[in-house]
Every structure is written in structure tokens, then in C-alpha cells.
Amino acid sequence: MARALRLCPSLLVVSGHYRDYSTMSDQVMDRLHRVSGLVEQISIDEAFLDVSDTPEPVEQLARRVQTQIHAELSLPCSVGVAGNKLVAKIATEVGKMSARGDGPPMARTIVPAGAEAAFLAPLPAEMLWGVGPKTAARLAELGIRTIGDLARWPEKDLETRFGEWGRDLARRARGEDLRPVVSEHDVKSMSQETTFARDVSDDKELERTLRDLAAQVGRSLRRSELAGKTVKLKLRWPDFTTLTRQSTLSSPTDDDVEIFQTAVKLLHSVRKSGQPVRLVGVGVSALSEPIRQLGLWDANTDRNRRLQDAVDQLRERYGREIIQHAKTP
DNA sequence: TCTGGGGTCCTAGGACCC
DNA sequence: TCTGGGGTCCTAGGACCC
Numbered sequence: 001m002a003r004a005l006r007l008c009p010s011l012l013v014v015s016g017h018y019r020d021y022s023t024m025s026d027q028v029m030d031r032l033h034r035v036s037g038l039v040e041q042i043s044i045d046e047a048f049l050d051v052s053d054t055p056e057p058v059e060q061l062a063r064r065v066q067t068q069i070h071a072e073l074s075l076p077c078s079v080g081v082a083g084n085k086l087v088a089k090i091a092t093e094v095g096k097m098s099a100r101g102d103g104p105p106m107a108r109t110i111v112p113a114g115a116e117a118a119f120l121a122p123l124p125a126e127m128l129w130g131v132g133p134k135t136a137a138r139l140a141e142l143g144i145r146t147i148g149d150l151a152r153w154p155e156k157d158l159e160t161r162f163g164e165w166g167r168d169l170a171r172r173a174r175g176e177d178l179r180p181v182v183s184e185h186d187v188k189s190m191s192q193e194t195t196f197a198r199d200v201s202d203d204k205e206l207e208r209t210l211r212d213l214a215a216q217v218g219r220s221l222r223r224s225e226l227a228g229k230t231v232k233l234k235l236r237w238p239d240f241t242t243l244t245r246q247s248t249l250s251s252p253t254d255d256d257v258e259i260f261q262t263a264v265k266l267l268h269s270v271r272k273s274g275q276p277v278r279l280v281g282v283g284v285s286a287l288s289e290p291i292r293q294l295g296l297w298d299a300n301t302d303r304n305r306r307l308q309d310a311v312d313q314l315r316e317r318y319g320r321e322i323i324q325h326a327k328t329p
Numbered sequence: 330t331c332t333g334g335g336g337t338c339c340t341a342g343g344a345c346c347c
Numbered sequence: 348t349c350t351g352g353g354g355t356c357c358t359a360g361g362a363c364c365c
Contacts (some may be wrong), residue, residue: 230358
């Protein structure tokens, strides 16, 4: 039964150490795709591979992948192998942490089927996916410090305290994870934000920044052939409190000006003129394919569209700075 | 890490409709 | 007309991840 394989795949997480180089990322992912048809990239330097259909023994496979990437690309990488994504990810982390010696770690950590809970038990609860500082603190109040502590805690009680999330927590602590490796994720939102070197009080400067961010978001949307229906403004005051305001449009947009105008309206609704701001951001969500309808009233829209395409192309070729908005006096 | 940027998911409340 | 329940959408904020 093919299904059974999905429930217990053998997984590798490869973790490179090249956070700054996206072309490196492409090259590594290219190598990984030769190993398995099912690769899930989870960040610039990490990916899950479903190797349950690969005849080669996983230990040998893991070594081969690691050696190949190191030899061909001069990149160190760590590999974790386990029956599911959760444990494979943690295995990789554990390997990296326990790697000794100079230079970046080249660890291989393999957790055999059935040994998941025992492998996780001594590790700190924060190593579980989804347990950050806040949850860790709440767990510590109960005397729960390791994943083993968590696994021993009555699941019903976790459910009472944490709701649905408590049940997930209990499952994860036992090393259970049924999520399949998926090669493609739909993008849910796109955003751009910037933190100012100093607080900005000038309305015009703020709006210029907003216009620039909106243009960047618009360009990302067009490049991905997506449009968004909800525009979100993010603001951070000098005291670091952060707020968001969003507005849903009547139809999805990928237009710089529409994104900007929506964002600036939101800005005016929460900020008094002259009020200092530390960070400003613009995002677009509720993404779908852009709807382009050309009707009686759309000659103008069509012209804007062609203009925007031309600007995109210029910027693609000569950089973002090549075309600027005329500064308002 | 007195704090960068771009994401995801979850929760909770209110509006609105049937 | 009043009341209530449930579903869905929208909004805002928070926790978390890399």
C-alpha cells in the first residue's frame, strides 16, 4: 500500500551554512532534487526530502548527499534522518550542536524507527517546533523542562491549559508527526518593511517610504503573477509598540498606486501628523491570480498597466534606483 | 541581544446574513 | 416584532520560525 509509505517516510533535512547566498541555495536544491523527487524547501538553507522510495540505505544516502554537496559546492551541511519531519528537523539541530572541532558542522544524525520518543526525551522543550520563549516559560511553571517531561504529562491536562495546541504539543513530544513532505507551498502574503535609523516624524518622508515599499510589494506580486485583496499597514512607534491596520479591497490588486493609496489611508487613520514612527511596512494578503478585465472604463488602467510593465523591465535590468518618483516640493 | 526582515498560523471579537 | 443560533468574513494582535 503506497499510503503506508506516506505515514512513515524517511526524511532528511539538509542544513547548509550559506544564509547569504541565494544562488548557492539554488545549486544545493538542484543536487537534492536529483536524490528525491519530493523535496520541500523550508528556508534558504534547509529542505526535507522524502526518500522512502529510494532503495539505497538511508545512512549511505545521507553520507552521499553530504559528501557530494561538500565536494561540488565546497559547502558544509548537516543531515538528519528520521521517520517524520519533526524528528528529522530536531535530529539535524542536535547533530549541529554536538559537532565538535573547528569550522562549520558536518553532522549526520539518524533516528531509527521506534526510537523517536527516546531520542527526544532528554532535549529541552524549546527544541520542539512551535515552542518559543513564551510557551517554554508557561511549561517551566509546570515543571516541564524537557520533551520527556512533556511526553509524560497527562495529555488531557495539556489540552485544558493550551486548548487544541495542547494536544499537538503532546503528540509532538512523543515524536509523532504525520505531515507529508510537500514540494510546493502557496505563498500566502507578501510584504516589505523598513526600520528607520532614527524615528521619522516628517509626513512627506513617511509617505515617500510607504510609496517605495508599496512599489516593491507590487513588483513582487507582478513577478509572481499574483494579486492581493487585503492591504496591511504596519507601524511601530518609538516605544516599540507595533500595530497593524488592514483593509480589504473589492477586487485583488497588483498595482503600486492602489496599494500605496490604501496604505496611506490606513496611515492617516492611526497616525496624527508629525507623530514619530520607528518602522513602517506594507503587506498584501488574500492572494490570487490577478483579474484583468478590459472594459469601457479600463483604457486608463490598461495604460497604467503597460507603463508599470515598462518600469518593471527597466528596474529589472538597471536596478531599482533607475526610476524614481518626482519629489513633491 | 533593547530589538532586522519576511513570513506562517492561531485566536478572539464584531459585523452581517440566514 | 423579538430572540437565538450558526456560519462566514473581516480585523487586530500575538507567538513563532528562519
